Amino acid sequence: MVTSENVRVGNGSSSYFKIYSKILEHYLKFLKEEMLSYASRTLNNDVEFLSIVLENGDYAIFEGDEKKVNMPMPRGIASVHTHPGVCLFSHKDIETADSLFIKGYVVIAVMNNQCVSLFLREGVYTEEDRNVLKDLRDNVKKARTLNELTYAYKDLRFPNFLKFYSLQLF
Secondary structure (H helix, E strand, O other): OOOHHHOOOOOOOOOOOHHHHHHHHHHHHHHHHHHHHHHHHHHHHOEEEEEEEEOOOOEEEEEEEEOEOOOOOOOEEEEEEEOOOOOOOOHHHHHHHHHHHHOOOOEEEEEOOOEEEEEEEOOOOOHHHHHHHHHHHHHHHHOOOHHHHHHHHOOOOOOOOEEEEEEEOO
């Protein structure tokens, strides 16, 4: 059992939170080097691809169907799937992100050949962050136009350790 008597604070040269920025840095490199060609294929034929980085660092890429990819998700570190159009999460994608954060994932992303949107967990997955994610899911589900969809993401802020990024790949 962990008690205050058998726990000591280390004196490392940097915070352990730095690992999250390193994961993101390496994952963005992976997306550009490994997943960009799959994203281009999705734009050509609407078939989506899913990639999972497992806890041991190995990764796998799976081919889905037109405009969807679905499979049981193992424990892992990061997941991305390609989108044939807009580079934002659907409400179903957000539901999946919630379940993956519960399993311990750090990065959940969607991408096309020009951009990537991602959720990055930079600490524990808190109930407060989860509630904001669920509110986003509900707002995205209600969206009927591209303007309504992008508005759902406007001013998105999580109170604790989740972050949302939408980045150009080039």
